[in-house]
Amino acid sequence: MRDVLYLEQIEQAEALLKPQRIEVLRQLAEPRTCTEVAAVLDQTPQRVYYHVKRLVEAGLVEQVSERRVRGISEGIYQASARSYWLSPGLVGRIGGLHRRQDELSLGYLLDLMEEVQADIAALDRTAPELPSVGVSGEVRVPPERRQQFMADLRTALQDLFTRYGGAEGDAFKLAVACYPHYPQGDDRE
Numbered sequence: 001m002r003d004v005l006y007l008e009q010i011e012q013a014e015a016l017l018k019p020q021r022i023e024v025l026r027q028l029a030e031p032r033t034c035t036e037v038a039a040v041l042d043q044t045p046q047r048v049y050y051h052v053k054r055l056v057e058a059g060l061v062e063q064v065s066e067r068r069v070r071g072i073s074e075g076i077y078q079a080s081a082r083s084y085w086l087s088p089g090l091v092g093r094i095g096g097l098h099r100r101q102d103e104l105s106l107g108y109l110l111d112l113m114e115e116v117q118a119d120i121a122a123l124d125r126t127a128p129e130l131p132s133v134g135v136s137g138e139v140r141v142p143p144e145r146r147q148q149f150m151a152d153l154r155t156a157l158q159d160l161f162t163r164y165g166g167a168e169g170d171a172f173k174l175a176v177a178c179y180p181h182y183p184q185g186d187d188r189e
Contacts, residue, residue: 005060005081006121013090015058024051028079031064035074052077060084085121088114109177116175131170138181153178 007013015021020043027037038048055061056077065076088110123130141149157176 001078002081004083004085004121006085006087006118008087008089009058010090012058012060013086015054016060016084018051021051021055024048025055025060025079028052028055028061028077029082031076031078033067033074033076085117087118106179109179112175112177116173119173131172150178 007016016025023041024037027040034049034052035045037043037052038045041048052061052075056063060080061077062080063075064078066073067076068074139149153176157174160174
């Protein structure tokens with residue numbers, strides 16, 4: 001079972017985004033038969049099989065084995081991944097505008113996050129070593145110092161790119177996001 005399955009096909013999203021199928025998928029975190037899932041969800045095995053079949057067709061569930069019960073073959077199924085990420089590309093660009101024009105816009109940040117999401121989903125999670133780091137924090141910058149903060153951030157990153165930007169060694173991608181953070185309960189818009 002993979003950690004993440006990145007869904008880029010509309011058929012996969014359509015198969016997944018039905019409440020009953022999501023419940024079936026949750027039950028298939030461990031290998032189970034349709035009869036076992038049906039008992040937990042208080043459904044008929046035939047109804048569960050219908051949903052499992054659609055999930056298998058979409059590549060979201062796999063038949064992992066089979067067993068014979070009273071002379072009948074019964075499939076044992078398991079979810080293909082622990083989590084499923086929907087590609088923002090499934091919706092496509094609304095309005096037709098390309099947002100990367102302004103590095104200080106939220107549109108640019110959305111494009112960057114879509115790119116990071118696709119890159120992470122494409123990683124081979126079965127590789128023995130996936131060196132990565134995530135850093136998150138909050139800074140407070142008075143409005144009159146925002147320009148200086150951005151300049152300092154750009155200088156620090158440029159220093160890293162210059163120091164480690166050679167042609168040797170493993171390639172790593174660095175993405176930095178800076179956006180307003182309003183704690184829950186803060187009603188600013």
